[in-house]
Amino acid sequence: MNLARREPRWAVTFTVLLGLILQVLPLPEWLSVVRPPFIVLAVIYWGIYAPHAGGIFAPWLAGLGLDVFKGDVLGQNALAVALVAYIAMSLHQRLRNQTLIQQSLFVFVVMSLNELVVWAIEGWSGHPGTTPWRWIQPMIGAMVWPFVSMLLSRTHVRI
Amino acid sequence: MAVFGSGSSRSFGGRGPSFGFRFFCYAVVSVVLMFYDRRGGWLDTARYGLQATVYPLQLAVNSPSAAWRWLKESFTTRETLQAEVDSLRLQLRDQQLIAMRQAALESENATLRGLSSALPEVIEKRLIGEVISKETSTLRQRLIINRGASSGVFKAQPVITGEGVIGQVFRLGPFSSEIILITDAEHALPVRVLRSGVPTIAVGTGRSTALELPFVPSNYDVKVGDLLVTSGLDKVFPYGLPVARVTKIEKDPAQSLAQITAVPLARIEAEREVLFIWSRANHPAAPATPAALAVEAPAK
Numbered sequence: 216m217n218l219a220r221r222e223p224r225w226a227v228t229f230t231v232l233l234g235l236i237l238q239v240l241p242l243p244e245w246l247s248v249v250r251p252p253f254i255v256l257a258v259i260y261w262g263i264y265a266p267h268a269g270g271i272f273a274p275w276l277a278g279l280g281l282d283v284f285k286g287d288v289l290g291q292n293a294l295a296v297a298l299v300a301y302i303a304m305s306l307h308q309r310l311r312n313q314t315l316i317q318q319s320l321f322v323f324v325v326m327s328l329n330e331l332v333v334w335a336i337e338g339w340s341g342h343p344g345t346t347p348w349r350w351i352q353p354m355i356g357a358m359v360w361p362f363v364s365m366l367l368s369r370t371h372v373r374i
Numbered sequence: 375m376a377v378f379g380s381g382s383s384r385s386f387g388g389r390g391p392s393f394g395f396r397f398f399c400y401a402v403v404s405v406v407l408m409f410y411d412r413r414g415g416w417l418d419t420a421r422y423g424l425q426a427t428v429y430p431l432q433l434a435v436n437s438p439s440a441a442w443r444w445l446k447e448s449f450t451t452r453e454t455l456q457a458e459v460d461s462l463r464l465q466l467r468d469q470q471l472i473a474m475r476q477a478a479l480e481s482e483n484a485t486l487r488g489l490s491s492a493l494p495e496v497i498e499k500r501l502i503g504e505v506i507s508k509e510t511s512t513l514r515q516r517l518i519i520n521r522g523a524s525s526g527v528f529k530a531q532p533v534i535t536g537e538g539v540i541g542q543v544f545r546l547g548p549f550s551s552e553i554i555l556i557t558d559a560e561h562a563l564p565v566r567v568l569r570s571g572v573p574t575i576a577v578g579t580g581r582s583t584a585l586e587l588p589f590v591p592s593n594y595d596v597k598v599g600d601l602l603v604t605s606g607l608d609k610v611f612p613y614g615l616p617v618a619r620v621t622k623i624e625k626d627p628a629q630s631l632a633q634i635t636a637v638p639l640a641r642i643e644a645e646r647e648v649l650f651i652w653s654r655a656n657h658p659a660a661p662a663t664p665a666a667l668a669v670e671a672p673a674k
Contacts, residue, residue: 236435241507271393275400279407283424284432285509286516286545286552289417290407297404301397340412346512 222268223371227261230367231269231277234258239284248348251359254281255299255329259322259360260367262303263310274300288340295332299325315361322360326353425522425547432518432550436506496612496659499652501525503533505645506550512580515558517541519648522549527650530610532661534649538616538639539563539604543650555642556617557582565617566605570595573605576617582642585618587634592625594632602636606661612651613659 234253242250258274278296282289302325303310310318330352410417484491503521521527523546531543533553541561544554556563559580565587566573572594576585590596600620606613618636625632653660 236431239507240435241439241509247511266393271396271400275404279424280428280431283421283428286514288408289411289421289424290404293407294401294404297397297400301393304393336408340408 222265224268226367226370227265227269227273230257230370231261231273235277235280235284238281248346248351249355251355251363252326252329252352253363254278254296255326256322256356256360256363257367258296258300259303259325260364262300263307263318264368265371266304266307271297271300271304288336291333291336291340294336295329298332299329302328315364318364319357319360323353323357326356329353421545422523422547425545425550425552429547429550432506494654494657496614496653496657497651498654501527501650503527503551503648503650505648510555510557510582510643512559515541515555515561515578515580515582515642516544517553517555517648519551519553520549521650522547522551524548525650527551532611532615532651532653534615534651535640535645535647536649537641538618539611540638540640540642540645540648542610553648555582556638556640557585557642563611563617564605564607565602566613567596567620568601568603569597570600572596573607576602576636583637585636585638587620587636588631590632590634591630592627592632596620596623596632596634598623606659609661612653612657612661 231254234257237253238250254274254277258277261269262274275293275297278293279289281287281292281296285292306321310321313321327350330349334349407417411421501521503519503525506518506520508518509516517540519533527543527546529543529546532539533541533543539556541553541555541558543551545552554561555578556576557578557580559578561578563576563585564573565576572590574587574590576587579586587596587602598620602617602620604611604613604615604617616639618638620634620636622635623632624634
């Protein structure tokens with residue numbers, strides 16, 4: 216049986232693109248601190264529920280888009296998002312059977328890893344300061360995960 | 375965590391390489407990209423193309439706030455508009471007064487310099503650009519403007535507003551460009567105190583309302599309220615564009631350098647439009663050329 220054919224490619228493309236737009240939408244600084252990292256959330260969701268639809272290419276491309284958008288070093292977010300996608304895909308069978316709260320914990324861990332990778336690359340590429348606020352992002356991601364997951368589950372029929 | 379790239383991904387037989395292998399490939403590509411992006415070179419061309427690709431998306435992302443502005447503008451009351459027209463009229467009268475004296479001053483200056491006629495304006499050409507998006511965080515102070523190489527904009531071109539210098543072109547796309555603001559923590563601008571002629575460097579702080587002058591010795595003549603203008607020594611900006619006004623000077627007897635803060639004249643947070651400028655070549659106020667900056671070798 217070919218699972219990829221039953222996976223919602225259009226929903227994946229659309230929601231990841233939407234995540235990219237939401238992530239770069241200009242907001243006042245205090246609001247952008249608490250903005251959940253939408254791309255990463257979408258990538259984790261599709262990594263778990265449709266690991267064959269976008270593969271690692273779609274998340275990687277979305278991360279690259281984020282790099283171009285934000286003027287970061289090319290490949291920085293691409294690598295971090297691809298890493299998140301890879302972990303979610305590798306563990307998708309286990310994660311599918313977990314409750315939303317358990318998944319939130321997983322989201323927190325991977326997002327911290329994502330943030331760590333970006334932070335390390337920024338340090339290596341010689342960016343000066345960094346705000347400590349960035350480390351709240353995984354927390355916020357974990358908090359909104361149940362809602363994002365419920366919303367995204369409406370876009371497709373879970374196999 | 376022991377299952378990475380193993381059993382779970384291979385459970386669908388004949389589906390191509392495993393997740394682990396594919397991730398490895400993308401990771402390698404990313405690292406190569408990062409490496410060459412830092413080095414500059416051929417990736418600049420790639421970025422140029424990418425910038426064009428994401429431009430529609432940038433416009434889309436900006437559309438909600440643009441729509442909101444349009445709505446707000448179309449529903450402004452007659453009174454507000456009238457007030458705005460009145461204040462603009464007043465401003466125009468003030469500017470006309472200044473311009474009236476300008477012509478006289480220019481010819482006077484020409485006489486003093488022993489020239490037969492006044493010099494033409496150093497800014498040869500200007501182009502208005504609209505701000506598409508704005509990032510004013512501590513890490514990065516950037517603008518995206520809807521003008522790019524197709525409008526003749528070039529890399530490291532000076533960008534100003536009606537009030538003063540705002541930044542320079544940092545990355546160039548075909549239809550858009552990224553401006554690094556003078557307040558960006560990675561930006562430094564050679565300036566001169568207009569009153570006393572003290573040359574120094576204005577460094578961005580990451581806050582859109584402050585510049586620092588970290589290299590002024592305590593005994594130099596700088597006062598609160600002094601106007602800073604570009605010195606033209608950076609090969610980018612012509613001489614004499616207003617930049618900032620000194621707001622705070624702290625002198626510690628134990629330190630040889632004073633701590634000076636200045637406020638940029640351009641209202642960075644509020645600006646919707648900017649001006650790209652082209653300087654007249656060979657004008658005395660034009661940005662210094664490498665030849666002009668070179669120290670002459672002693673004659674033998």
